[in-house]
Amino acid sequence: MAKIPYKIYLGEDEIPKQWYNVRADMKTQHRPMLNPATHKPVQLADLEPVFCTELAKQELNETDRYIDIPEEVREHYRMFRPSPLMRAYYLEKALDTPAKIYYKFEGGNTSGSHKLNSSIAQAYYAKAQGLKGVTTETGAGQWGTALAMACQYFGLDCKVYMVKCSYEQKPYRKEVIHTYGADIIPSPSMTTKIGCEINERFPGSTGSLGTAISEAVEYATTHEGYRYVLGSVLNQVLLHQSIIGLEAKAALEKVGEYPDIVIGCAGGGSNLGGIMSPFMGDKLTGKANPHFIAVEPASCPTLTRGKFAYDFCDTGMVTPLAKMYTLGCGFIPSANHAGGLRYHGMSPILSQLYHDGYLDEARAVEQTSVFEAAEMFAKVEGILPAPESSHAIRVAIDEALKCKESGEEKTILFNLTGTGYFDLAAYKAYNEKTMNDYIPTDADLEKGFATIPHIEGIQE
C-alpha cells in the first residue's frame, strides 16, 4: 500500500458547500436560551437587536442538517482553505508509538487560527444586512484579529474589546488588529457603563472574556447600525467551524482512515465542536463510535469541575441565559497563558453532548505540562503551537503513549487550532522556568458558583 503522505490536501473545489448542523442529529436538544428579563425562551425577535438576523436564525435552527455556505464566503475560504491534514510522522517517531497521529492545521492563515472560519461568515451576514459595523470581545487576540480581517474584506467597522491581561501581555497582537483597521480597547474599559462599574468595583482588574463580552454587547446595542458578534460558544459558531471536521473527514477518507479518538482544546467549544461534528454525527446515528476528548486548562476547569446550569454568558449579566457547564459568570480565572481558554462557560451544544455521554471525556491539564508538549511538538513537527492548541497536543501525546504501552495502533485526530507566534511571553516564562500552575481550590470555585443566578423555576 502507498505510504500516507505527510500532508493530505483537498482541492479548492472540494471545500464543503454546506456546513453541518449537528443539532439536527442530537437525541436531546440543549435547553433553550432564556431572555434575561422575562426568563422565557428567546425568540428571533429577542436576538435580532443583538445579532444579525441570519445569524440569529442559525442560532435557533435545530432542524436543518445542512446549511448552504454562501458563495462569497466560499470565495474567501479559498484564500486559506482547505487547510491541510497532517500526519505527525515525526511526533509518532519521537514517541515511539504504534498510534497514527493526524492533526488538522488551522493556523496557516494570517490571523493564525481557526477563528477566520466563523469571522468571515459573520462579517458577510452583517454586510448583507446593510449594517455599519460589529463589536466583539477577544481573549488571546486570535478572534479579534480574525474579525478585523473579515471586516476589512467586507468593508465593515470593527470594535474589539480585548481582555486587559492579554492586551498587556501581547502588544504586537494589538498592532496587527490595528493594521487591519479595527479599534481595539482594553477591557474593562471606561467606554461602557459596565466597564466603568467593573473598574470601580475591582480596581486594577485584569479583565475576563465574560467582562469583555458585556462591554461589546453594550456598545452594539446602544449604537445604531451595529451588532455584536461572538467567536465561540454559540451554535452559529460551531456550525461555521464544522468546516474543519468536514474537511478532515474527507481527507481521511482519501487515505482510508477513520479516527478512533478525536481531541480538541475547549475554551468556549467552537473548534472542538467543529472538528468533531461529522464524526459526532456518525456516533449519533450509530454509524461509528469514535472517542471524543475535550481538553481544558486545570486553571479554568469548566467541564471537569463546573456545574450544568443556566448561567449568563457574560460577567455583566446582560446576555441571554444559557444551559451549559459553567464555573459561574463571576468566576475570573487566573492569568493562564492560554487566554482563549479562560472562559467560565461552555457551548450549550457541547455541554449537552457531554451531559448525555456522547462527548465521552473532558480532561483538565496543567499549563507547564501543556508547554512541555508544545516544546516537544515544535521540536519535531516544526510548528510553534498556540498555548490553547497545545492542550490538545498534550492529550494526543498522552493517548499515543498509552498506545505504546498497550501496543494498540489507534488513529488519533486532533485539531491544531493556531500558531503561537504572539505567545512568546508565555514561551519565555516556560523557558525561564517562571511559569506556574494555578489550580483553583474548591473554595475558589464555590465563589464562582455563587454567581450562578438563582432564578425560581429555571434551574430544574
Ligand SMILES: Cc1ncc(COP(=O)(O)O)c(C=O)c1O
Ligand atoms: C488558537 C485558539 N485555539 C482555541 C481557542 C479556544 O476557542 P474554542 O474553544 O472556541 O475553540 C482559541 C480562542 O481564542 C484560540 O485562539
